[in-house]
Amino acid sequence: MNDSEREHQQVGSDLRLEGLHGSLADPAMASMNFLNEVAIRYPDAISFAAGRPLEDFFDFDEVHRYVDVFVAHLRQERSMNEAEAKRTVLQYGRTKGIIHDLVSRQLAVDEGINVTSDSIVVTVGCQEAMFLVLRALRADARDVVLAISPTYVGLAGAARLVDCPVWPVRSGPTGIDFDDLTAQATAARSAGLRPRALYVIPDAANPTGISLDLETRRKLLSAAAVEDLLLLEDNAYGVFAGKARIPSLKTLDTQRRVVRLGSFAKTVLPGARVGYVVADQRVAEGDGSGQVSLFADHLSTIKSMLTVNTAPLAQAVIGGALLDNGHSLLAANHREIELYQRNLRLMLKGLESRFGTSAAGDPQVTWNTPSGGFFLTLTVPFEADDVLLERSAKDYGVLWTPMSHFYAGNGGSHQIRLSLSQLDPQSIESGLDRLSALVKYCS
16 A cells, blocks of 8 residues: 555545645535534524525416416517527537527616627626626736725625635725725735726615715726726626616726626526626737737637536526516616515514614624615624524524625625515514624623
């Protein structure tokens, strides 16, 4: 028996973790699994943790009807015969997607974004869209991406998988600290690195719930031009951001600085796993020919070797929903918008009644007041970590998300994310009672 065989026999394994990709040993990569495991172990706990859409409006019959609507569209609007329509929905599909034209129309109808359908790649959820963009931008070891901190864990995970370091930028009172943005970009360049892009969620951000005001959005576009950065705009929650809707970064974009990342998980059906990326940036060929292509075409090349194509049947469901609602996600979500707004009002009122803002309240317990979306941030006078979450679920019957999961480092230790999307009024009241009991015990 040689040394290698002896070592294998001793550890009783076929592979060693240190011999696999470094992301697998990164604690941040285990964040989602840990939160899911806690929820599974304590199924009776009221959950302010899951950032999922409400399931009350899910309907099998509606899913089938949407497919029928889309197939009728193929026959009538695209002049396909029966064999062509069947092939389009049931066979392997076009890598860039089969509903790209409908997505383009939705962006124009709801947001005034006018881009050609060829600049859109339909992806397997927004997560694939992030991966494709980061994979394309990470040319070599010098390339880094900036992200407003705290940030969505999916971005950090995708960046880790393509070995692209994420440099955090402080959020500040307006949602982004522009001085820190300049400082981080300058520091990266001084270290011989190339900051390629800034990831930002401008509407009802996950995890904070913060939305950028119009002035901040315009200033951010100007800063991106000065620093020569792309802006990766993740807009999964824009539909639910509140009545006073603000133009998206892509709507305001006049220099093709914004790569738009989108998802139909929150607005149509999470189980379809359909997202998209708008990448209308022009890419100059390096052969001196003067040829120019679309960034979307290069993302499609990567996708062709990753997922080949996004399931056409799933796209048919989304396409049918868009057609059935006049290409408008606002129209498709009028019930959901009303319900999430109601839940947000109940959450804010419930926090006020339990913790108050007067001398009788606890000045160390504070929260922000988002205009919409799924999340808000609660600040508490004690460390809200994974150990406390486990105790909260076990002894108090309430789940939430430690904000530390969304920071690269030690940030957010005294903050928790509260999600309101999957609760009814009674659950909100009972959950806040349980949360209040936990806060009083820990304080």
